[in-house]
Amino acid sequence: MKRLATLAVTLLVATALSVTPASAHATLQSSNPAENAVLDVAPDEVTLTFNQNVQQNFAVVTVVGSDQSQWGASDPVVDGDTVSLDLDGLGAAGEYTIGYRVVSADGHPITGSIPFQLTQASPAAATPPATNLDFTNSAEPEAAEDPADSGGFPIWIIAVVVIAIGASGVLFALRKRSI
Ligand SMILES: [Cu+2]
Structure with a gap:
């Protein structure tokens, strides 16, 4: 009888131990x-x-x-x-x-x-997207295009023209010399 009780307790403990890890997360x-x-x-x-x-x-x-x-x-x-x-x-x-x-x-x-x-x-988010759209639609492209138009482009064009003139002059000189 005592052995049975011990066995029962052992089984219960074993069951409890095996169940616990599964529900321990x-x-x-x-x-x-x-x-x-x-x-x-x-x-x-x-x-x-x-x-x-x-x-x-x-x-x-x-x-x-x-x-x-x-x-x-x-x-x-x-x-x-x-x-x-x-x-x-x-x-x-x-x-x-x-x-x-x-x-x-x-x-x-x-x-x-x-x-x-x-x-x-949300006020924090409601304002920034509106401002962001304004920036990308008006201010940012203008700001990005303006320097390229007024500063960058003419310099490039001038450089290309100068190089083209120089190159044609050299070609002209070379052609003249070879003739
Ligand atoms: Cu788990």
């Missing part, structure tokens, strides 16, 4: 923004907190808008059980998705996605 505990959060203002960063440390390497975190635009402004930073990603604002109001892939201490990769909503266009 990290799981996401919380995130900021939280799943299905509704935000007025874009967060400065995205933070994912796991129930245990995750490996320093191999972490991938993305923040993607409904138009597939990417909003992450850094590589993900792993600090123990948290992984963070800087944001440089977000774009238009709408749905965004945080996607992640980290490797837990036991080597198992963990992936997931966390949707959240932005109710107002």
